[in-house]
Amino acid sequence: MPVFFNAPGAFPVPTGSSPVSVAVGDFNGDGNQDLAVADYGAASISVLLGKGNGRFGPPLNYQVGTNPTFVAAGDFNGDGKTDLAVTNAHDNSVSILLGNGDGTFQPQVTYSVGSYPYSVAVGDFNRDGKPDLAIANAGTYSGGYGTTVSILLGKGDGTFQPQVTYTVGTSPEAIAVGDFNLDGKLDLAVANYISNNVSILLGKGDGTFQPAANYTAGSYPVSIAVGDLNGDGKPDLAAVNHGAGASSSSNVSILLGNGNGTFQPQIITPVGIFPDCVAMADFNNDGKPDLSVSNYASGSLSILLGNGDGTFQPQVLYSGTFGPTAVVVADFNGDGNPDLASAGVSDVVEILLGEGSGVFQRPKSYSVGESPSSVAAADFNGDGLPDLAVANFSGGTVSILLGTGNGAFQRAGSVEVEWPLSVVVGDFNGDGKLDLAVTDSCYECGISVLLGRGDGTFQPAVSYRVGTYPWSLAVGDFNGDGKLDLAMTDNGLPLAGESSAVWVLLGNGDGSFKLPVAYAAGIFMTGVAVGDFNGDAKPDLAVSDQSTAGVYILLGNGNGTFQPAVTRHLAGGSVSVAVADFNEDGKPDLAVTVISGDVAILEGKADGSFQPPVYLPVPGLTVGLGGSLIVGDFNGDGKPDLAVAGGALSIMLGNGDGSFQPSENFGVGIGGAGGLAVADFDRNGKVDVVTTDPASDKVTVLTNITP
Numbered sequence: 001m002p003v004f005f006n007a008p009g010a011f012p013v014p015t016g017s018s019p020v021s022v023a024v025g026d027f028n029g030d031g032n033q034d035l036a037v038a039d040y041g042a043a044s045i046s047v048l049l050g051k052g053n054g055r056f057g058p059p060l061n062y063q064v065g066t067n068p069t070f071v072a073a074g075d076f077n078g079d080g081k082t083d084l085a086v087t088n089a090h091d092n093s094v095s096i097l098l099g100n101g102d103g104t105f106q107p108q109v110t111y112s113v114g115s116y117p118y119s120v121a122v123g124d125f126n127r128d129g130k131p132d133l134a135i136a137n138a139g140t141y142s143g144g145y146g147t148t149v150s151i152l153l154g155k156g157d158g159t160f161q162p163q164v165t166y167t168v169g170t171s172p173e174a175i176a177v178g179d180f181n182l183d184g185k186l187d188l189a190v191a192n193y194i195s196n197n198v199s200i201l202l203g204k205g206d207g208t209f210q211p212a213a214n215y216t217a218g219s220y221p222v223s224i225a226v227g228d229l230n231g232d233g234k235p236d237l238a239a240v241n242h243g244a245g246a247s248s249s250s251n252v253s254i255l256l257g258n259g260n261g262t263f264q265p266q267i268i269t270p271v272g273i274f275p276d277c278v279a280m281a282d283f284n285n286d287g288k289p290d291l292s293v294s295n296y297a298s299g300s301l302s303i304l305l306g307n308g309d310g311t312f313q314p315q316v317l318y319s320g321t322f323g324p325t326a327v328v329v330a331d332f333n334g335d336g337n338p339d340l341a342s343a344g345v346s347d348v349v350e351i352l353l354g355e356g357s358g359v360f361q362r363p364k365s366y367s368v369g370e371s372p373s374s375v376a377a378a379d380f381n382g383d384g385l386p387d388l389a390v391a392n393f394s395g396g397t398v399s400i401l402l403g404t405g406n407g408a409f410q411r412a413g414s415v416e417v418e419w420p421l422s423v424v425v426g427d428f429n430g431d432g433k434l435d436l437a438v439t440d441s442c443y444e445c446g447i448s449v450l451l452g453r454g455d456g457t458f459q460p461a462v463s464y465r466v467g468t469y470p471w472s473l474a475v476g477d478f479n480g481d482g483k484l485d486l487a488m489t490d491n492g493l494p495l496a497g498e499s500s501a502v503w504v505l506l507g508n509g510d511g512s513f514k515l516p517v518a519y520a521a522g523i524f525m526t527g528v529a530v531g532d533f534n535g536d537a538k539p540d541l542a543v544s545d546q547s548t549a550g551v552y553i554l555l556g557n558g559n560g561t562f563q564p565a566v567t568r569h570l571a572g573g574s575v576s577v578a579v580a581d582f583n584e585d586g587k588p589d590l591a592v593t594v595i596s597g598d599v600a601i602l603e604g605k606a607d608g609s610f611q612p613p614v615y616l617p618v619p620g621l622t623v624g625l626g627g628s629l630i631v632g633d634f635n636g637d638g639k640p641d642l643a644v645a646g647g648a649l650s651i652m653l654g655n656g657d658g659s660f661q662p663s664e665n666f667g668v669g670i671g672g673a674g675g676l677a678v679a680d681f682d683r684n685g686k687v688d689v690v691t692t693d694p695a696s697d698k699v700t701v702l703t704n705i706t707p
Helices: none
Strands: 011-014 019-025 034-039 044-048 060-063 068-074 083-088 093-097 109-112 117-123 132-140 144-152 164-167 172-178 187-192 197-201 213-216 221-227 236-241 251-255 267-270 275-281 290-295 300-304 316-319 324-330 339-344 348-352 364-367 372-378 387-392 397-403 409-416 420-426 435-440 446-450 462-465 470-476 485-490 501-505 517-520 525-531 540-545 550-554 566-569 574-580 589-594 598-602 614-617 629-632 641-645 649-652 664-666 676-679 688-693 698-702
Touching: 019 339, 019 348, 034 068, 034 083, 044 068, 083 117, 093 117, 132 172, 132 187, 144 172, 187 221, 187 236, 197 221, 221 275, 236 275, 251 275, 290 324, 290 339, 300 324, 364 409, 372 676, 372 688, 372 698, 387 409, 387 420, 397 420, 420 470, 435 470, 446 470, 470 525, 485 525, 501 525, 525 574, 540 589, 550 574, 574 629, 589 629, 629 676, 641 676, 649 688
Parallel strands: 019 068, 019 324, 068 117, 117 172, 172 221, 275 324, 372 420
Antiparallel strands: 011 348, 019 034, 034 044, 044 060, 068 083, 083 093, 093 109, 117 132, 132 144, 144 164, 172 187, 187 197, 197 213, 221 236, 236 251, 251 267, 275 290, 290 300, 300 316, 324 339, 339 348, 364 698, 372 387, 387 397, 397 409, 420 435, 435 446, 446 462, 470 485, 485 501, 501 517, 525 540, 540 550, 540 574, 550 566, 574 589, 589 598, 598 614, 629 641, 641 649, 649 664, 676 688, 688 698
């Protein structure tokens, strides 16, 4: 069973390099909407098969021409299976990929068109019952801007006749089909980027068109959509104007149709900066068309709810993919409400699920300090509800958020700590009230201990000078005296001749700690976790090293000391490490995020050694301050699962034998996921996730609604 969280927001689906266009269709005949994505930087398209719940499978890639810019769907050979047409800008061609009906496609067949084809539209222009193609040829500055559209009449068997061209404005970038004079013959509307106008070509019904009539639009129109925006039964146009970078020139031109093929002067509607694409649908189910616009420079989607008279309410912005370049509408989760899919330069397509009220699901986010990097969940005020402690790296504070029991949180103040990077929880003075320990990640700083008062507040920090650049912390009783101790990774400055190490601080049981002891390990030590890896009932340490190809194991002697570190080799440096029995053999295993973007699983042998790593790809995983991972049972099957932080929050469900299902990805904030914590925040018996977003100075809570 897949896992679901209640507010995925714009959750990402990995694609190829630089996706710029998205098309929707049922490619495998299962009744679920699928996606085809033009990957501009990869000379390919990505096909994402929908699961019917708003989620998609991994991308299936098909080669097309160089720099594909646009993809459109249609049944070009009349077999009832969806095919694809793709414009290849660099090759001056269109690729046709015939569908097999099972989600796969045949190799491309290409057709020559004009210079730098930028978009394609499908329609039956000669009324023979066979779909044809219309292509906008934008041209390039170096080779001369284009001024034509190409018409390729379909033969009905998946092949097309040679192009016939028609003159339009300068640098046509977008093209749309509609019957603008209501004569039953399809016409074309073309957005011309350089001449700042829209060309209308009225169809004659035999595959040919009348000369273009031009209508003024805004600055640099790049996308166009057709619909009845004022409810008069006559098709209107919405043209997105890319603008010159200023918000005043980034807008949408509304051209209301007169029903005879002519249009009224434009009405300007503001959107975000550098809008690139427009999609039209009724997002709030009021019977009036609305608009969604992808804003490249502002990294957002604009939702404009229509008033039914050709005007629109002020935009509502949804932050998501960096640099969104395209947006399409479909019902991806089968609830009857239109959803959105947006492609962006971060090599993902993001899905926003609509609620049918004009609102799209977004995560619950809470403002904290500057650059939150780590979060811990525990009951700090003794009310039986999990609360949050957030380490704000640049802000120099630890924020406390008290849980309300319904998945929401209240801000309850903060405590000053110098450059806090990692935060852990424990009762360090044995008074039954939870305390905090935080790494002060600055040169020759150390660890701060914040003793809890039991009411959600904490005493001022008491600091301990430890190491060169403190990084991560773990809690355990390393000498068996019943008092909590700390293990800390020290990132060090190897280039300056300073060594990295693992430091152990034994607790005195009153909130204070003995002098730290260092253990040599790797070069750039990052994550640390505690487990009994050799079955002697004494806690050991596993430490990740971002520089070298390994995880270091330090076996504990049970008296607070540790044996020399032993390296477990990986294919690349590691960032974070977690311990659990993933194959249910009673021996602790390791999960490690690797800089390559994988999660490595190392099954334990119970003698302190591990099996060779098995690498699991996590599409979209980025590392750094991200790359953290945490264990939880997210689908309630009793088998440990993983949550991995990177460009998104990735959930990997464990099968109980050491293997995992492909990751489900959830978008969180504008900077992706950072630190992670898990708890049942809304008391529904299911494990929820909270993650930090350093880019927005917020934490995001995703509550678990898995059936």
